[in-house]
Amino acid sequence: MSELLLKNAVIASPGGAKRAEAPAVDVLISGGVVVALTASGEQLDRAAEVVDLEGRWLIPGLWDHHVHFTQWVIRRQRIDLTRTSSAAEVLELAREAVQKAPAGKTVVGFGFRDGLWPEPARLSDLDAVTGDHPVALIAGDLHCMWLNTAAQQLVGVHTDDTGILREAESFAVMDRFGDPADLTPQDYQDAAQAAAARGTVGVVEFENADNASLWPKRVAQGVNQLRVEAAVWPDYLAQTVKSGLRTGDLLEESGLVRLGPLKVISDGSLNTRTAWCWESYAGLDPTHPHACGGPTVPPQQVRELMRTAQGAGIAAAIHAIGDRANTEILTIFEQLAMHGSIEHAQLLRWEDVERFARLGVTASVQPEHAMDDRDVAEAYWPGRTARNFPLRSLVEAGVTLRFGSDAPVAPLDPWMAIAAAVSRSRDGRDPWHPEQRIAVGTALAASTGGPAEVRVGAPADLAVLDRDPYHCTGDQLRNMPVAATLLGGRFTHYAL
Structure with a gap:
């Protein structure tokens, strides 16, 4: 693999100066990895392809940690x-x-x-x-x-x-x-290319399908703009265990697709009034058998699925939206001494925020849903919305955050999640529970899946920006212009 030198880049950082004062650096990429950061203009004694970033900002590439990719592709139709x-x-x-x-x-x-x-x-x-x-x-x-x-x-x-x-x-x-079999490789390429154009370098795929088999085929067909962690649904768990595959294992030779976690949906959703809560939904008869929502998969069955996955080296990512569902799933993680994530973690009891941290369970959250759900939450969960997407409380407790879109529920665009988490606002409305806003750097780290700054030794999965994210309003973050995206040092989006 040839070497690439990105000249005159500005590494975006929380304490960074504005463009006129920011020091430019040259970034050397070799073997798909960032191997050197040097003051701009210093001579590097090696041949490399050179691209001048002309003072643009550089950040690690972004991940969408929760997508249903085929549903996102079909949505366009x-x-x-x-x-x-x-x-x-x-x-x-x-x-x-x-x-x-x-x-x-x-x-x-x-x-x-x-x-x-x-x-x-x-x-x-x-x-x-x-x-x-x-x-x-x-x-x-x-x-x-x-x-x-x-x-x-x-x-x-x-x-x-x-x-x-x-x-x-x-x-x-x-x-x-809408049969997924009717979709063409070009349909998937178009969707992946659109994601790359927003600085996205990877997704965690939660489509209810045989993802571990389908994604290597898509990469072979040219859908190679993204890294993919391919989740395992219960219907495919036995065959995955039998195969000996573990979470993190490579599934194809290019290195883009790895096995992801077990995915189980433990409860419903707020809009459908099926998320499992400790209290009944406003306006529903408390004596109704489903006034508090309920489990989609009974906790005992979730536990057995997680135990099976744990024994095979497969992590767990469990959907839980209501506060009762989150309590139950945290209890299972604790009983099994198992690490993993709760997907959505939308409505939480305060005592469960601390449990996330103590148990080492990741809160995989979709901040844009807070903007979509604020009115319906106020209608059906009155008096409880302070505990709705409590991002700052999770951060202060030491919980690891990961951000996603749940595409097609929200668009596959990490900047929407970042903007929603930082501003708790959209469309000019007052911030919703502004006390739960988080810093830009924290939101970026939740979207990169690691450090928020470019570092030597890290994969050259990078996004080149026309604005400094640390000096942006919420609306500017939401509409962040992305000049280029690199995946392992290879341009997947180029608008320089």
């Missing part, structure tokens, strides 16, 4: 419902889509959030605007679907008069509406 705020608005978009759709082609939409709709979903209303054309509308949190009668007949399900399928019943048929 679905009707966008993310800006809707009522059933009426969704119905109008569905009506327009049916009018334009070829006969027999199922219309699929994504992104509605019904938690604050002024009127409930009704199957009769959806049927009235779509007729006998199959229509499947997927919620923005991926935990429920709104199906018309024709779509229900197509996949052999039957709902109540709302037309809504939730949780396991929804997951069971979701892939029937």
Whole structure:
């Protein structure tokens, strides 16, 4: 592998000066690793390809630690419902889509959030605007679907008069509406390239699929812009254990794909009102059997799955959104003396914040969800929102944070997570629980998966920025211009 010299770079750092005062350095990359940082202009006695960064800022490349990549790719082919705020608005978009759709082609939409709709979903209303054309509308949190009668007949399900399928019943048929087999390598390349253009160098893949087999094939087909940690779902755990693969093992010769952790969904979501909580949801009868949400997979079953993974050297990444779910999963980590992560860690009891730190469990959080969920959280978890995404409290307790998007729930763009964590604000609104804001450097470290600064000896997974992230507002972080991205010293995005 040839050597590369990045000239006139400014290493972004918390105490760094602004551009006029910042010292420039030259960064030598060899064998995919940063091997030297020297004052700009010093002669390095070796031949190398030279790229002048002209005073731009350099940071480690960013990771999205929680994606559903195929769902993110498919989202680009679905009707966008993310800006809707009522059933009426969704119905109008569905009506327009049916009018334009070829006969027999199922219309699929994504992104509605019904938690604050002024009127409930009704199957009769959806049927009235779509007729006998199959229509499947997927919620923005991926935990429920709104199906018309024709779509229900197509996949052999039957709902109540709302037309809504939730949780396991929804997951069971979701892939029937947009077959991943129809996606091309180019579709994946386009999505990976778009991620690289935002400074992304790696993702943790939580798609409910045989990720350990699929991703090496994609890399061989040219989807080589990202590193991938391929998670294992329960349906694939036995075959993974039998194979002898352990978390961190390479899965293909280029070194881009490694085996990730076991993924289990232990509870639901806030918008779907299925996240497992200690207290009931506001407005729901406390005597209702599901007034507090509930487990998707019973704790005893989660424990057995984690025990199996632990014995095979496979880490655990367990979805838990409600505070009761987080308590239960932390208890399992403690019982097994097992390390790993809780994915989402959205609503926490204060005493469980300390448990994360004491047990060494990583909080893998999606800060942009705080911006998406702030209003629905205030509606259904009143009096509890101070414990919603308590990032600063987690940091002060010594908990390791990792940031992700949960794409397609939020866009695959780490700068959105960084901006949300730093500002707790979006679209000009007042910060939501500003006491839980964290520093830029802390947010960057949660997004790089390691140090927030470029260091000698680290992989040359780098992002070149046109702004200094340590002197940016929240909006400027959200719209950070990325001039280049390197993966192992190879440019995956170049706009210099």
